[in-house]
Amino acid sequence: MTDDPTAKSDAADLVRPYVITRGRGHPTRAGLDLVSLVIALPGDESPHILDPESTRLLALCRGGILSVAEVAGHLALPIGVVKVLLSDLMDTGLVATRRPIPAAELPKTQLLQEVLDGLARL
Amino acid sequence: MALPVSDGAAADVYLADSVKIAAKILIVGHFAVGKTTFVGTMSEIRPLSTEETMTQAGAHVDDLTGAGRKTTTTVALDFGRLTLSDRLVLYLFGTPGQQRFAQVWKDMTVGALGALVLIDPQRFDQSFDVIGLLEEYDVPYAVAVNRFDGSVEHPLEKLRAALDLLPDTPLVTCDARDRASSTEALMALVRYLQLRASKELA
Ligand SMILES: Nc1nc2c(ncn2[C@@H]2O[C@H](COP(=O)(O)OP(=O)(O)OP(=O)(O)O)[C@@H](O)[C@H]2O)c(=O)[nH]1
Numbered sequence: 001m002t003d004d005p006t007a008k009s010d011a012a013d014l015v016r017p018y019v020i021t022r023g024r025g026h027p028t029r030a031g032l033d034l035v036s037l038v039i040a041l042p043g044d045e046s047p048h049i050l051d052p053e054s055t056r057l058l059a060l061c062r063g064g065i066l067s068v069a070e071v072a073g074h075l076a077l078p079i080g081v082v083k084v085l086l087s088d089l090m091d092t093g094l095v096a097t098r099r100p101i102p103a104a105e106l107p108k109t110q111l112l113q114e115v116l117d118g119l120a121r122l
Numbered sequence: 123m124a125l126p127v128s129d130g131a132a133a134d135v136y137l138a139d140s141v142k143i144a145a146k147i148l149i150v151g152h153f154a155v156g157k158t159t160f161v162g163t164m165s166e167i168r169p170l171s172t173e174e175t176m177t178q179a180g181a182h183v184d185d186l187t188g189a190g191r192k193t194t195t196t197v198a199l200d201f202g203r204l205t206l207s208d209r210l211v212l213y214l215f216g217t218p219g220q221q222r223f224a225q226v227w228k229d230m231t232v233g234a235l236g237a238l239v240l241i242d243p244q245r246f247d248q249s250f251d252v253i254g255l256l257e258e259y260d261v262p263y264a265v266a267v268n269r270f271d272g273s274v275e276h277p278l279e280k281l282r283a284a285l286d287l288l289p290d291t292p293l294v295t296c297d298a299r300d301r302a303s304s305t306e307a308l309m310a311l312v313r314y315l316q317l318r319a320s321k322e323l324a
């Protein structure tokens with residue numbers, strides 16, 4: 001997955017995500033989970049030849065922030081596939097995930113209180 | 123290039139830019155207990171779903187053949203979203219619990235605050251599998267009896283005993299079609315999680 005991204009052929013790219021997930025089992029970049037928040041980074045994708053799924057993913061994410069699960073839902077792709085595409089796009093510097101707030105800054109008790117307060121306001 | 127979002131204005135699809143924290147709660151329970159209904163009732167977006175193709179190690183039937191065969195099954199996860207403050211969003215995942223899909227359960231439970239177990243009192247015995255899974259994956263849970271029309275009122279204490287719940291485990295009733303009632307059930311879960319968190323600190 002770290003090979004030169006410009007060296008891929010279109011035909012190979014069409015089947016690529018499925019091949020990857022089958023080959024890698026359950027590939028995840030450390031810390032990428034269902035509710036990781038994905039942001040497209042400003043940048044030019046033209047030096048990279050992206051497969052059609054990655055192109056769709058990038059276009060979706062350029063509209064605003066979404067979780068990994070929502071990206072999968074909107075693109076109708078399995079979550080495992082989306083994680084692979086995202087880690088490649090992260091390597092390329094085209095997307096990033098919002099850095100989670102460290103537990104030291106947001107203790108669990110405070111998070112739960114914020115959830116409860118939010119629910120009470122509904 | 124058109125926005126690859128099927129319908130709805132962008133504002134109904136994307137999170138506010140200020141959101142920094144995403145929390146996750148699971149809505150679990152046996153077949154047709156109201157998980158999808160609950161997620162749809164609570165979600166601020168049109169609920170989404172994803173399909174995961176699971177390779178499941180041969181179950182009992184396969185074991186009889188002695189072949190250790192593997193079967194491929196598709197598991198649908200449906201989920202919804204609730205923005206709770208400028209910086210906080212809550213995702214609700216409706217999770218099938220009747221079979222052992224280890225990878226789906228791993229993905230679902232990692233980082234989950236807790237789970238709400240929906241129960242149809244007429245079929246409470248179908249809930250043992252999912253409760254067992256939550257215990258196995260160490261996910262704290264509360265139990266909500268989903269009120270189906272015409273169902274006989276089951277005394278909660280009898281149900282508590284039948285389900286073998288711990289005295290601390292919240293047991294509430296809800297109507298998965300009603301937002302206020304479903305919100306109350308989630309709040310009962312979160313209050314219980316708070317109690318557990320404060321005990322852990324003590
Ligand atoms: N009367 C009544 N019907 C309900 C209630 N909740 C759900 N239903 C109905 O019960 C059926 C099953 O609900 P779902 O929300 O699809 O259940 P589920 O747990 O997602 O089902 P599976 O995903 O198939 O396991 C649907 O026809 C719902 O309309 C309830 O509180 N009262």
Ligand SMILES: [Mg+2]
Pocket residue numbers: 157158159200216
């Ligand atoms: Mg369902």
